[in-house]
Amino acid sequence: MAATEARQEEPRVYTLEALIALLEGYLFVAIEPVTPADVAKVLGLAAVEVEEALEDLVNLYARRSKSGLQIMRIAGGYQIATKPELAQDIGKLLAAPAGKARLSKPALETLAIVAYQQPVTVAEMEAVRGVSVDGVVKTLLDRRLIREDGRKAVPGRPILYATTPEFLHYFGLSSLEDLPPLEDIAVAEAEKAQEHDALQAVGLEE
Amino acid sequence: MAATEARQEEPRVYTLEALIALLEGYLFVAIEPVTPADVAKVLGLAAVEVEEALEDLVNLYARRSKSGLQIMRIAGGYQIATKPELAQDIGKLLAAPAGKARLSKPALETLAIVAYQQPVTVAEMEAVRGVSVDGVVKTLLDRRLIREDGRKAVPGRPILYATTPEFLHYFGLSSLEDLPPLEDIAVAEAEKAQEHDALQAVGLEE
């Protein structure tokens, strides 16, 4: 009963300073990205107000050049993370080397197609890749990088797939809008790919 | 092979500044309290050196009066934690429907029994709760809040369970001795909780 009473109490007034401290504490304990909207709802504040405070916090952390922590805008929210330059040492301390178990090339190719064409069916993915994607789709589903997103209104009603918040998080993106226009990449990477191909031909790169 | 080579490399030299940043990052990602000895061993440093850096970090955080975080000495190590004055607001944020992994009521009840009666068998837990605890015990094991602790020398040799260091951490305890005496609780809550009476009854038998 006490819990429901608590919800009915007047929204408290927070100074910017107090709000920032609270957000810092919450970012720390929440083990997932924190969205301004969620915080605003619980505290009875406007989402912009919370967002501004979070941006202040981002800047505050950015100014602490000697700190080991940063605040990232990721997967639609904010999250505290360690700085990249600590990666190797922290990996060692956690006994979890950074960079292992990365996604395979087929998985990345398929994910690229889903990212740009979502929602998309297996047949559509296969049309682009020219090979079966069944196994890869299952792996991506297991790793929660894609999810089912309804069915396409065509004969057979095939399942549609879309990317997840985990996808954004996995690649350190804030939202799908961070994806560059596909055409730009093709041009920029054309030369690189040629180089890569040359290496591949000699077997220097897998 | 690369991994084993890495282990053999010369211990790196850290400036105090770099060490403090690294410790801050590690304290942040490590769920458990960080002990100077463990860090020192991995990094190839002297434990005192690490301890001094950790103390510097404690002071650095203590000077940031506006921050929502502090560094605590807990369970023989160091740990970042939110400041106590934020507890209520953070509790509210964490309890919001959007979050998170809270313990279910049956899980908490069972955990309480284990905490006070350890080592304890499933049959003994069930005697207290009056219902099957199989599922709950499994989830508590999965969550690493309890662990198997040998077998009881009675027919059938049932498995005994005890709490883990994660349990202490989850409840902010430094050691099992920090658990409030069962009798005090029982007296204070005598009218309220019948289950507590049962708990006490079994607790007194031991």
Next chain:
Amino acid sequence: MPVAPTAAPVAAIPPLTLTAFEGPLDLLLHLIREHKIDIADIPILQVTEHYLAHLRAMEAMNLTVAGEFLVMAATLLEIKSRLLLPKPPKEVGEDGEEGEDPREELVQRLLDYQRYKAFVATLATWEGDRRQVFFRGQAAYGDLYELPVPYGEFSSASLVKALMRLLTEMGSDGTAGTAHVGRAKVTLRLAMATLWRKIQRAGSEGIIFDECFERPLVRFDVIMTFLALLELLRQARISAIQEEMLGEIRLAVDVQKAEDETGEEDSAGTDGDAESAESEEEALEEFE
């Protein structure tokens, strides 16, 4: 295109290139780059020869050539033959287009694929960068990174975990797995019917996961019941709910889906048409 069908001998192909291709399009793109070919104007004869030479080399090394590579070979040969045919003066009746280039569709596919392939490099870079930072609690997640299950959302992983749990439970019981000689065999259909009835009887509250399984636990029966559970979930007859991360998984009749469905209201699972009965037998055999 004055090239003879039996074109000039193709240069020997370095064997190291063979396993590196993700599929026929990848191989084609490689050939196009290797021979500095304009993708918009592919000399089909030449490319087809190179392509087939690669496939032959793969076969020579006793590598299985995946079906997709053969399909592409057929496509290339078809385009080649269409190019060799004298063009009809005008395509009759077909969208009024002038005799279209038979290579057009292939070129479009190659361009599309090339774009995504290029993006893979970007994704890999992002993946690497992101792995340079650590989040709180990440050590506990391990490599299979997973955001916390949203409130009330069911995770299939937890269902599997629950099964593993039950199988482990049986493993710790000496009688498990060996005591089913002479027992009546449970078919998937029977398991579905039993489970369906049990869940229906429980009403809107449903039953918890552990209650699906009859004690004492026998490995075969557990697997059958679990398969039945998955099948009922797949058919959307029931739904699985987990309200808290540590909470029990509850299984209940899926009211919404049941309303959506027309016909077949009662005792579903005991009937079922011949086709599904067949696949059930197959499923059964797999576990014998």
